[in-house]
Amino acid sequence: MNADRTFRQPGRWAVLAALVVLAVVMLFPFVIVTLNAFKSPAEYSSGGPLSLPHGFYLDGIVAFWDRVDFGLKLWNSLLISGVVAVAAVVLSVLNAYALGIGRVRGRLWILVLFLVANTLPQEALVYPLYYLSKEVGLYDSKLAVILIFTVIQAAFGTYLLSSVLGQFPRGILEAAEIDGASRRRMLWGIVVPISRPTLSVLLIFFFIWTWNEFFLPMVFLISNDNQTVPVALGVLQGEKMMDATMSSASALLGIIPAVAFFLIFQRTLTRGVTVGAIK
Structure with a gap:
């Protein structure tokens, strides 16, 4: 029993590591969009898309909200x-x-x-x-x-x-x-x-x-x-007057409602799938 459990343990850790890597790969674009949404155009030009923002620059979000x-x-x-x-x-x-x-x-x-x-x-x-x-x-x-x-x-x-x-x-x-x-x-x-x-x-x-x-x-x-x-x-997205930070702000505002709806009803979704599997 112990030998079998020891044999299976590395396989479980490998599956867990693969899932963690997959989750990081899937979440990486959303993290980049969120970081760039709170940057000023000057910060984006000097540091690029992978740099961390120095503060919460909300003008891009406010400008996009008002424009559309x-x-x-x-x-x-x-x-x-x-x-x-x-x-x-x-x-x-x-x-x-x-x-x-x-x-x-x-x-x-x-x-x-x-x-x-x-x-x-x-x-x-x-x-x-x-x-x-x-x-x-x-x-x-x-x-x-x-x-x-x-x-x-x-x-x-x-x-x-x-x-x-x-x-x-x-x-x-x-x-x-x-x-x-x-x-x-x-x-x-x-x-x-x-x-x-x-x-x-x-x-x-x-x-x-x-x-x-x-x-x-x-x-x-x-x-x-x-x-x-x-x-x-x-x-x-095709307008030339939109900079990279405003584009990121628009993408962030676009996905937040759907993600929030999914998180609110996540328990209902999980319960429904589980009941269907049991039946």
Whole structure:
């Protein structure tokens, strides 16, 4: 027993060392961005991107915030991502309940259709969506982006939840049906509470995925008042009037909300993944 434990110990230390090195490599760009965001242009010119700042120079962050009206862009991203996450989860639950538990006819082909929809690149969807939004008068509106990403995210959520609900214990539903519970009550009173960990994981992923979207919001949100954070960052990165410190400040402000959201719901995400693994 002791010899086996001694033999395994170096392997564990090697894995731990590899993970530490990988974490350092992944965090290094974020550390550099944070350091440069608090430098003055003179400090950046004299010391370069790897030097430590002599103090907390906040003029770059304040200048970028005022130039792009970052508070408005932040609100737009929060509104779009939050509404899409909630709406996509609800739509996924309704679709998956019919496909996974209801066992509708042609279930397999419908799931294949959802799977194919997930594989389509956004470049193939942009012109039809652009044409439709123009025709119905939703172009350059947050509602258009919300509807588009709700459908896109719900396609993945439906495919995933259909597999999960397909393994749902039938005995629980049969007992509820004997007690006189309607299908609506079984869905919201039994299926949703039991599946809450999986739904929480989907909600978090949908929010982060929508927050990071750039291509479709750039096409559909051309007004400054409707732009999201990634679009504002992408548009201003090419301006010559932005120096390196202001670019770092913009990148830092862009990633802080998503990181904060992930850290706040990290326990929920871990619990959902763990429950799914146990099941």
